[in-house]
Amino acid sequence: MRNKTFGKRRIFTALSIMTLLVLILTAFVGCSAKNVDVKKVDGIDAALGDKAFGYMQTLSTQYADRTLGGGNDFEFAKYLSKTMSDWGYTSEFSHGDILGLQGFKTTFSRYVNYANEELSDVWAYNVIFTKHTSQQSKGEIMLTCQYDNLYQEQADMSGKPWGADGSYESGGALAVMLTLAEQLKDVDLGYDVTFAFFTGGSYCWRGALQYASQLDREKLDSIAIVLNYSMLCGDNLYIYEGETKTTYGSFLNACADGATTKVPNDRNIGQFILEQDSVYNYVNIGMLSNQHYFMNRYVPTANFLSLNWESNANPLFTEMSGKPNVYHTPDDTFENMLARKGEEGIKAQLFDVIKTSLTALSSENIDSFTSALEKAESEFPNAAAQNAKSASLVNVVFKAVLIALLIGVSYLIKSYVFKNSDKIMPQKQEQSENIEEPFGDNMFDTEVFGENDGDNEDKEKENTPFNDPFE
Amino acid sequence: MFVRPRTPKLKNDWMTIVLKVLLAAGIFFSMLYFGKRNFNSLFMTMIDSSYSSFMGVSLFTYLSTMTPTALIMIKITFPIIATVILFLLYIVFAKFFASLVFRQYMIIGVQFDIRRFRVCLDSSFIIMTVLLGVGEIIFAQLPLAYNFGNIFVPPIVALLSMSVFFFAFSRGLEKRFYPILIHIMIIPTIMLVLFA
Numbered sequence: 001m002r003n004k005t006f007g008k009r010r011i012f013t014a015l016s017i018m019t020l021l022v023l024i025l026t027a028f029v030g031c032s033a034k035n036v037d038v039k040k041v042d043g044i045d046a047a048l049g050d051k052a053f054g055y056m057q058t059l060s061t062q063y064a065d066r067t068l069g070g071g072n073d074f075e076f077a078k079y080l081s082k083t084m085s086d087w088g089y090t091s092e093f094s095h096g097d098i099l100g101l102q103g104f105k106t107t108f109s110r111y112v113n114y115a116n117e118e119l120s121d122v123w124a125y126n127v128i129f130t131k132h133t134s135q136q137s138k139g140e141i142m143l144t145c146q147y148d149n150l151y152q153e154q155a156d157m158s159g160k161p162w163g164a165d166g167s168y169e170s171g172g173a174l175a176v177m178l179t180l181a182e183q184l185k186d187v188d189l190g191y192d193v194t195f196a197f198f199t200g201g202s203y204c205w206r207g208a209l210q211y212a213s214q215l216d217r218e219k220l221d222s223i224a225i226v227l228n229y230s231m232l233c234g235d236n237l238y239i240y241e242g243e244t245k246t247t248y249g250s251f252l253n254a255c256a257d258g259a260t261t262k263v264p265n266d267r268n269i270g271q272f273i274l275e276q277d278s279v280y281n282y283v284n285i286g287m288l289s290n291q292h293y294f295m296n297r298y299v300p301t302a303n304f305l306s307l308n309w310e311s312n313a314n315p316l317f318t319e320m321s322g323k324p325n326v327y328h329t330p331d332d333t334f335e336n337m338l339a340r341k342g343e344e345g346i347k348a349q350l351f352d353v354i355k356t357s358l359t360a361l362s363s364e365n366i367d368s369f370t371s372a373l374e375k376a377e378s379e380f381p382n383a384a385a386q387n388a389k390s391a392s393l394v395n396v397v398f399k400a401v402l403i404a405l406l407i408g409v410s411y412l413i414k415s416y417v418f419k420n421s422d423k424i425m426p427q428k429q430e431q432s433e434n435i436e437e438p439f440g441d442n443m444f445d446t447e448v449f450g451e452n453d454g455d456n457e458d459k460e461k462e463n464t465p466f467n468d469p470f471e
Numbered sequence: 472m473f474v475r476p477r478t479p480k481l482k483n484d485w486m487t488i489v490l491k492v493l494l495a496a497g498i499f500f501s502m503l504y505f506g507k508r509n510f511n512s513l514f515m516t517m518i519d520s521s522y523s524s525f526m527g528v529s530l531f532t533y534l535s536t537m538t539p540t541a542l543i544m545i546k547i548t549f550p551i552i553a554t555v556i557l558f559l560l561y562i563v564f565a566k567f568f569a570s571l572v573f574r575q576y577m578i579i580g581v582q583f584d585i586r587r588f589r590v591c592l593d594s595s596f597i598i599m600t601v602l603l604g605v606g607e608i609i610f611a612q613l614p615l616a617y618n619f620g621n622i623f624v625p626p627i628v629a630l631l632s633m634s635v636f637f638f639a640f641s642r643g644l645e646k647r648f649y650p651i652l653i654h655i656m657i658i659p660t661i662m663l664v665l666f667a
Contacts, residue, residue, distance in 0.1 A: 075574045391618035410657040413650045424647045
């Protein structure tokens with residue numbers, strides 16, 4: 001009978017522990033499908049892919065060197081300024097007499113002449129242009145990308161500059177942005193549409209950080225969404241909306257009409273943060289671009305990027321299955337892009353990105369997009385539930401409580417044993433006479449501790465019903 | 472003459488050896504997935520070129536252009552090193568735990584069987600390492616839950632493992648000695664909770 005009760009208790013304990021584990025695991029899962037309505041948009045021509053490809057080709061030849069602090073980044077910024085001005089975009093920024101340039105000084109290091117060379121107070125330029133709506137503005141839609149590359153980087157045993165035009169890192173995204181800017185120059189969506197070409201993407205996206213950190217809360221709140229274009233022309237196209245499912249993310253994926261691949265759940269993760277008070281205390285490849293600094297300021301963001309996220313071949317990320325990565329290497333060139341993906345493949349993917357963006361930003365769908373964006377605030381992750389500070393605090397508190405409980409249990413047992421020592425050790429007195437050899441001579445190996453040891457303290461200790469491990 | 476009994480040494484047989492191998496495999500399994508997240512901190516080398524240059528070689532370029540075989544070797548070598556270190560720490564822990572139990576059993580007059588002790592402890596640790604590895608796999612699918620999940624799960628799994636040890640090792644022990652066994656287990660449990 002007693003055995004049965006004991007068995008039931010065991011089962012009950014095991015079930016309780018299992019239930020607790022399941023509850024903890026499921027408490028964090030809050031994914032739900034989002035219903036979105038996307039209308040087909042006529043007139044988005046596949047020739048836009050060819051146009052973007054043309055831009056990409058031009059960038060790789062005429063503006064191959066866009067290295068931050070290298071001199072030619074300024075020339076390229078001037079080219080962007082002229083192009084955007086010609087298309088009728090305006091800007092509140094200017095540097096000297098050049099419209100649209102947000103100049104700022106920055107310090108970083110680059111490997112030059114067989115040594116890490118510190119470049120102090122280097123001028124860097126973001127290029128920011130906006131098309132204001134003629135209606136009552138519903139907010140600001142930002143389209144962003146990085147324009148710099150590592151053309152002059154010399155981290156190579158040969159000591160020669162890499163000469164990488166950054167076609168994968170920034171060339172494809174720039175081509176998409178220029179095509180979109182050209183297409184949207186006469187479109188009025190009821191939003192102010194800003195095109196931000198950020199510098200310093202090869203050095204922690206410091207151009208985007210500079211821009212985002214100078215915005216006050218009111219200005220940040222007026223940004224409806226940041227659509228960022230980062231590495232393009234890998235295996236698959238993804239739209240990364242953050243670590244939680246959002247309605248606007250579902251909307252953008254619906255606009256892609258099957259061209260995007262679902263972001264995998266098991267994302268390679270790096271356990272570090274880019275700035276204080278980050279929303280997440282880790283990063284993944286989807287987070288790592290300009291929009292990161294807007295995301296950390298609770299602005300809705302979506303990052304268009306292309307790689308093979310499902311593959312775990314490379315511990316960090318894999319651009320194309322079975323092919324070595326080119327990001328931040330001397331091999332990030334237009335020629336390599338052509339060899340890896342082929343001209344048609346590149347055109348098709350650039351078109352997919354353009355089509356998705358233009359579908360979302362079309363007069364047919366802008367109201368649905370607005371409705372989706374209105375839900376964004378409520379879909380942000382609960383920062384307190386997963387940020388680094390609260391996690392560390394909970395870790396310390398949880399372990400302290402557990403240890404305190406264990407010590408408490410220990411003292412309870414100790415007092416119980418002392419109170420009931422007669423029941424637990426009825427032969428205590430008899431044993432104390434013979435404490436030196438409780439199991440007989442041959443039961444254990446023994447060592448000589450000392451002859452004629454007169455220390456009664458040890459004997460007294462061993463005479464007690466049990467030994468307190470805390471003493 | 473006062474003699475101090477020594478904690479008996481374990482004489483290995485096929486069963487204890489199999490358990491040790493399984494335990495090492497369990498540690499490797501949990502390390503394989505635990506290490507993944509931390510190993511990926513090499514992302515740092517890609518986000519800012521300033522970090523990646525080392526003695527004239529771009530670390531990120533090196534990582535990017537490694538062959539699949541070399542990458543697999545790296546991914547396996549790190550957990551193997553961690554497994555060796557943790558297994559050695561476990562041996563020290565087991566010896567310490569055994570000496571605590573042996574000394575207390577000697578005082579209360581209960582026979583101590585080192586083989587039984589190690590079989591129970593090894594088995595409970597195998598369960599713990601497998602559960603920790605499974606936890607890592609589950610939380611890899613739930614990146615948002617990772618922070619808090621991995622705060623609660625390892626200590627709970629550690630307590631679960633010690634409970635398994637208690638249920639297994641206390642079989643045959645007179646019930647009046649249960650509180651004493653639990654009391655002996657407090658310090659090793661605290662150690663596990665701290666480091667889990």
